[in-house]
Amino acid sequence: MDDRAVQDQRLVRAVLRGNEELFGELVKRYQQLVAGIAWRYGVGRNEIEDVVSEVFIKAYRNLHHYRPRHPFSTWLYRLAANHVIDHGRRTRRDRERAELPEQMADPLPGQPEKLEALERARLLRAAMEEVTPRYRDALFLVYVEGMKVDEAAATLQVPLGTVKTRLMRGRAALRKILAARHPEHFGV
Numbered sequence: 001m002d003d004r005a006v007q008d009q010r011l012v013r014a015v016l017r018g019n020e021e022l023f024g025e026l027v028k029r030y031q032q033l034v035a036g037i038a039w040r041y042g043v044g045r046n047e048i049e050d051v052v053s054e055v056f057i058k059a060y061r062n063l064h065h066y067r068p069r070h071p072f073s074t075w076l077y078r079l080a081a082n083h084v085i086d087h088g089r090r091t092r093r094d095r096e097r098a099e100l101p102e103q104m105a106d107p108l109p110g111q112p113e114k115l116e117a118l119e120r121a122r123l124l125r126a127a128m129e130e131v132t133p134r135y136r137d138a139l140f141l142v143y144v145e146g147m148k149v150d151e152a153a154a155t156l157q158v159p160l161g162t163v164k165t166r167l168m169r170g171r172a173a174l175r176k177i178l179a180a181r182h183p184e185h186f187g188v
């Protein structure tokens with residue numbers, strides 16, 4: 001276990017023993033990680049700060065569930081990813097209720113390529129949510145977070161071969177979803 005993980009565990013133990021102010025150290029260490037997760041999962045820039053705050057409130061309230069045999073960063077990453085996915089679902093439901101008049105408006109003239117790219121990214125994010133979580137996690141870590149496969153294996157605490165298999169199966173699942181639902185964008 002590296003020095004940072006050892007320090008994290010000391011901080012967690014101290015917070016659980018009542019030194020609540022030290023939780024601020026964990027926030028300082030990991031707020032960029034949580035913000036990055038929110039941004040990569042499609043949270044709007046104007047909402048990221050709120051989502052980060054919500055994740056740390058949830059982490060504080062659930063700190064007693066953290067098990068020190070795993071790095072704190074891994075636990076926090078999983079908690080943040082789950083929270084951001086739930087946030088996306090709530091936001092999408094709310095947006096779908098209010099979106100009809102907006103859909104009737106003409107797209108911005110002269111920007112078809114940009115609109116196509118934005119639409120493909122939106123459809124890809126939606127399809128990612130339908131992929132089995134173990135495949136989605138591997139895809140996200142490697143292709144969105146930019147981790148190497150061995151780093152993703154360490155984060156997910158599974159063998160290297162398992163991550164490679166999950167990546168292969170996850171890509172196949174994504175291709176199938178996208179080709180079936182959106183052949184006009186993903187003629188795979």
